[in-house]
Amino acid sequence: MSLVxxxxxxxxxxxxxxxFEVSLRVEPGQxxxxxxxxxxxxxxxxxxxxxHLAPGFRCAGRVWLEGRDxxxxxxxxxxxxxxxxxxxxxxxxxxxxxxxxxxxxxxxxRAARRAAVATALERAGLAGMEGRDPATLSGGQRARAALMRxxxxxxxxxxxxxxxxxxxTGLRAEMRAFTFAHIAERGIPALxxxxxxxxxxxxxGPVLRLSATGT
Amino acid sequence: xSDGRGLRGLVLLIVGTGLLAPILAGLAETASAAFGHxxxxxFDGWSLTAWHALAAEPGLATSLRLTLVTGLGATALSVVLAxxxxxxxxxxxxxxxxxxxxxxxxxxxxxxxxxxxxFLLAPSGWIARGLAPLMGWALPPDLASVNDPWGLALxxxxxxKEVPFLMLVTWSALGQIDAGRQMAAxxxxxxxxxxxxxxxxxxxxxxxxxxxxxxxxxxxxSVVDMAIILGPSNPPVLAVALTRWxxxxxPARILPAAAGALVQAAIVALGLVLLWxxxxxxxxxxxxxxxxxxxxxxxxGLAAVLVxxxxxxxxxxxxxxxxxxxxxxxxxxxxxxxxxxxxxxxASGRWGAALGMTLWLAMASAALSVALAxxxxxxxxxxxxxxxxxxxxxxxxxxxxPQIAFLYGLNVVALRAGLSGHPGAVIWAQAIFVFPxxxxxLTAPWRALDPRLSRAxxxxxxxxxxxxxRVKLPVxxxxxxxxxxxxxxxxxxxxxxxLFLGAGRVTTLTTExxxxxxxxxxxxxxxxxxxxxxxxxxxxxxxxxxxxxVHRNRRDLAGAVPA
Numbered sequence: 001m002s003l004v005x006x007x008x009x010x011x012x013x014x015x016x017x018x019x020f021e022v023s024l025r026v027e028p029g030q031x032x033x034x035x036x037x038x039x040x041x042x043x044x045x046x047x048x049x050x051x052h053l054a055p056g057f058r059c060a061g062r063v064w065l066e067g068r069d070x071x072x073x074x075x076x077x078x079x080x081x082x083x084x085x086x087x088x089x090x091x092x093x094x095x096x097x098x099x100x101x102x103x104x105x106x107x108x109x110r111a112a113r114r115a116a117v118a119t120a121l122e123r124a125g126l127a128g129m130e131g132r133d134p135a136t137l138s139g140g141q142r143a144r145a146a147l148m149r150x151x152x153x154x155x156x157x158x159x160x161x162x163x164x165x166x167x168x169t170g171l172r173a174e175m176r177a178f179t180f181a182h183i184a185e186r187g188i189p190a191l192x193x194x195x196x197x198x199x200x201x202x203x204x205g206p207v208l209r210l211s212a213t214g215t
Numbered sequence: 216x217s218d219g220r221g222l223r224g225l226v227l228l229i230v231g232t233g234l235l236a237p238i239l240a241g242l243a244e245t246a247s248a249a250f251g252h253x254x255x256x257x258f259d260g261w262s263l264t265a266w267h268a269l270a271a272e273p274g275l276a277t278s279l280r281l282t283l284v285t286g287l288g289a290t291a292l293s294v295v296l297a298x299x300x301x302x303x304x305x306x307x308x309x310x311x312x313x314x315x316x317x318x319x320x321x322x323x324x325x326x327x328x329x330x331x332x333x334f335l336l337a338p339s340g341w342i343a344r345g346l347a348p349l350m351g352w353a354l355p356p357d358l359a360s361v362n363d364p365w366g367l368a369l370x371x372x373x374x375x376k377e378v379p380f381l382m383l384v385t386w387s388a389l390g391q392i393d394a395g396r397q398m399a400a401x402x403x404x405x406x407x408x409x410x411x412x413x414x415x416x417x418x419x420x421x422x423x424x425x426x427x428x429x430x431x432x433x434x435x436x437s438v439v440d441m442a443i444i445l446g447p448s449n450p451p452v453l454a455v456a457l458t459r460w461x462x463x464x465x466p467a468r469i470l471p472a473a474a475g476a477l478v479q480a481a482i483v484a485l486g487l488v489l490l491w492x493x494x495x496x497x498x499x500x501x502x503x504x505x506x507x508x509x510x511x512x513x514x515x516g517l518a519a520v521l522v523x524x525x526x527x528x529x530x531x532x533x534x535x536x537x538x539x540x541x542x543x544x545x546x547x548x549x550x551x552x553x554x555x556x557x558x559x560x561x562a563s564g565r566w567g568a569a570l571g572m573t574l575w576l577a578m579a580s581a582a583l584s585v586a587l588a589x590x591x592x593x594x595x596x597x598x599x600x601x602x603x604x605x606x607x608x609x610x611x612x613x614x615x616x617p618q619i620a621f622l623y624g625l626n627v628v629a630l631r632a633g634l635s636g637h638p639g640a641v642i643w644a645q646a647i648f649v650f651p652x653x654x655x656x657l658t659a660p661w662r663a664l665d666p667r668l669s670r671a672x673x674x675x676x677x678x679x680x681x682x683x684x685r686v687k688l689p690v691x692x693x694x695x696x697x698x699x700x701x702x703x704x705x706x707x708x709x710x711x712x713x714l715f716l717g718a719g720r721v722t723t724l725t726t727e728x729x730x731x732x733x734x735x736x737x738x739x740x741x742x743x744x745x746x747x748x749x750x751x752x753x754x755x756x757x758x759x760x761x762x763x764x765v766h767r768n769r770r771d772l773a774g775a776v777p778a
Contacts, residue, residue, distance in 0.1 A: 050399070050403055051402070052399045052402070052403075055306075055307065074402070074407075075399070075402035075403060076401075076402045076403075076404075076405050076406055076407050076408075076510065077405075079405065080403060081403050081404070082399060082400060082403035084396065084400070088393075088396060088397065088400050090397065090400075090415050090419075091419065092415075092418045092419050093505060097502065097505055097506060100505065100506040100508060101404065101414070101415075101505055101508065102404050102508075103508050104405075104508065105507070105508040105509055105510055107508070110506070110507075113506060113507070113508065114506075149404070150403070150404065153403075153404040153405055155403075159403075
């Protein structure tokens, strides 16, 4: 059930050398941290693992998830969830519909789906907020709703792109604990890009340092 | 003056008297004729004669049905195809390149495109010639492939013009929402790109493209020039029937025409209500579809293929214009002319005057419209205000209201003032339709201008007019000229304003091309239509080259300003 990166390399359009080469194993329930200076390709690494590389980027090596080779699958077929700096809730949908959007189609029937959304909202401390406009939520509420939307899709792994950097210091510790607890409970591997050493310490998983020269 | 109150008053005055008053006066005159009051023809007082006459027109029911089927059908298909094609192409083709590729199809006037399509589709046209060896045709097949009684050729013509327009609008709206990251977020949740388009991006794009879709719908429901060339002829769509009645040798037919003009306005209103109802329905159904969580959808690929086919037809249509204008002898199954000639191009005595008049009307109406747009935008800057909803509605009003609903009445007013048939009256009438497009084209780049440039100039002691003339206008030269070129293209394409206000005495390439389109000599028609298509291209080329030359030593202005 682990996430394995095997000599994963990404080359930018018109570049002749790869940006990095990464080999890494993340066990279920573990959160691995990726650190390094800006522009070193941390987000590009997440894009490569999640299948979000822009056209023109070349990718070599392998990404294994639960023993499946997902390197050449489209993003939507990988079952790898993605959390951004901003919550990125869809602005035209209510909070409840944002979560329903995430909820796996395996949950069938209107009543069952509504109940699943209500339970997730409750666990995020957002009970009864189905009808709210996401724009009216606080930063912490938005972040928790976004995590619930991601987890409802039943991902096999999670990518976190500086997930706590936009939050206030007090909120950051709370959100970190909330996120890591859910990852541990699900027993899925997670890969987190961060600038904050405290994030890596709290994650307590392997730490990967990307350096400016590549490799 | 620094808060722009005086300037704002001036702009309101010009817009009120120059744009709004003629529309309202025209509507009022049309309505009064529709209710039997037409003193010039000896009808005095109020009566329902006009409505009885309209109801007695043979073929009225068919005209109404054809109008609804072609207008609603073409618009619905255009919206679906345009949005599907953008969904398939965005992310693969850079937006700037895609929009540049679409621009030529927008520049070609409707009438020229329609004539080119007729040359392709007609029983003796290019497609039939291509099929002839396979089908064993020695003579043109006996098919109504143009002017067909169902309006299919007209629908195709409308699609060819509206799909590129709606694609351009959708593609540029895409830049205003965070499409890239929302796509990534959706795919990470397991959604196929087509499903993300339908459930996430389109609902956010719709408010940004709703007005242009309404413009396309109003146009399709009331188009005249394209419907004369491609549409059913007997009975035709309502707007064409009304044009015939208005210009009937028997002046009494003006009465049913005026009543019909009000019906035409009501049809457009009905179309807008249907659009709104469709939006509500899609909203409700879409909500349930989102909640059900289905990850798949299909369609963009098919739409892109169909749009590719449409644009190929459009390209062939333009090529057909060029080839036919140079043909001399060209008997039926031959794919290319047997002999070529420049005779019709060299006969400039025939088309020279129409070209000259077209250029004069285009330059005058575009220049007036650009000047007014600059004053309007400058007044907004000085008042530091955003545009009120009523002001935005005012800009779109001439594009939504069917032309035929008020142009007859406007000409009645012009007749009374002794202006009818004068080129000045035609320039005015055209500017009513040129101004909205110029205004829409100039607004975005004007607002994108870095406000610090103006502030820096003010800090150096430059007053508001000096800042406008010495800083803003030079920096915005490229978008201003682009807007002017769009204005020229819109003016060249105008048919009804020239017809009504010109009173038969103002002849342009467009009025000639439409009049001649039913004649048998394709070579003459081809010359007029080619010229009509060429004028906008020359305008766009100048709008691209002139700033490049003026700013040849200014790297930051060499295309950096959004156009």
